[in-house]
Amino acid sequence: xxxxxxxxxxxxxxxxxxxxxxxxxxxxxxxxxxxxxxxxxxxxxxxxxxxxxxxxxxxxxxxxxxxxxxxxxxxxxxxxxxxxxxxxxxxxxxxxxxxxxxxxxxxxxxxxx
Amino acid sequence: xxxxxxxxxxxxxxxxxxxxxxxxxxxxxxxxxxxxxxxxxxxxxxxxxxxxxxxxxxxxxxxxxxxxxxxxxxxxxxxxxxxxxxxxxxxxxxxxxxxxxxxxxxxxx
Numbered sequence: 001x002x003x004x005x006x007x008x009x010x011x012x013x014x015x016x017x018x019x020x021x022x023x024x025x026x027x028x029x030x031x032x033x034x035x036x037x038x039x040x041x042x043x044x045x046x047x048x049x050x051x052x053x054x055x056x057x058x059x060x061x062x063x064x065x066x067x068x069x070x071x072x073x074x075x076x077x078x079x080x081x082x083x084x085x086x087x088x089x090x091x092x093x094x095x096x097x098x099x100x101x102x103x104x105x106x107x108x109x110x111x112x113x
Numbered sequence: 114x115x116x117x118x119x120x121x122x123x124x125x126x127x128x129x130x131x132x133x134x135x136x137x138x139x140x141x142x143x144x145x146x147x148x149x150x151x152x153x154x155x156x157x158x159x160x161x162x163x164x165x166x167x168x169x170x171x172x173x174x175x176x177x178x179x180x181x182x183x184x185x186x187x188x189x190x191x192x193x194x195x196x197x198x199x200x201x202x203x204x205x206x207x208x209x210x211x212x213x214x215x216x217x218x219x220x221x222x
Binding site: 035042048056098099100101102103 | 146156158163199206215
């Protein structure tokens with residue numbers, strides 16, 4: 001069965017650079033979520049989209065922005081990167097929002113040096 | 114907002130032993146999921162279980178929504194079961210999941 005695809009899988013950036021993470025949800029899934037997991041921590045919700053509209057927002061820094069495109073894929077744009085942004089970034093998708101099972105991608109490991 | 118608490122934080126087992134992991138949540142949830150995070154960082158879906166009981170091989174889970182807790186049972190543990198187990202609850206129309214702090218399981222041969 002098709003799974004959530006994330007690219008790139010690994011990314012190394014320097015401070016103050018920008019990064020773009022991409023997420024391709026499971027076919028027919030209309031909802032995408034982004035989570036950030038710092039070292040030794042649990043995943044924290046960043047932002048979600050339902051039918052290409054922002055659905056919910058968590059503790060996402062103003063330096064980050066995201067959108068969902070017409071083909072339902074999503075991109076997380078991160079600017080002015082800081083050392084503390086080094087983390088594992090997960091994308092998840094679901095068929096519907098609010099109570100539906102979320103399926104997670106393999107994650108993008110971002111290292112900021 | 115909802116809070117999710119897991120216990121125990123760490124667990125060391127001998128191969129073949131059974132274990133029970135617990136997840137308490139502070140408010141009613143419309144979603145409850147259990148995940149296994151393997152040493153490579155991947156989050157593997159184990160159960161979607163807002164209520165009731167499910168079984169999948171050596172693993173089973175029970176959620177008692179009215180009492181706001183969920184249990185994950187691992188029987189006949191294997192070294193490949195090692196890793197961190199997370200439960201996560203969702204409670205609003207937006208659907209975001211709130212994760213517990215995880216239980217780090219180590220199964221020794």
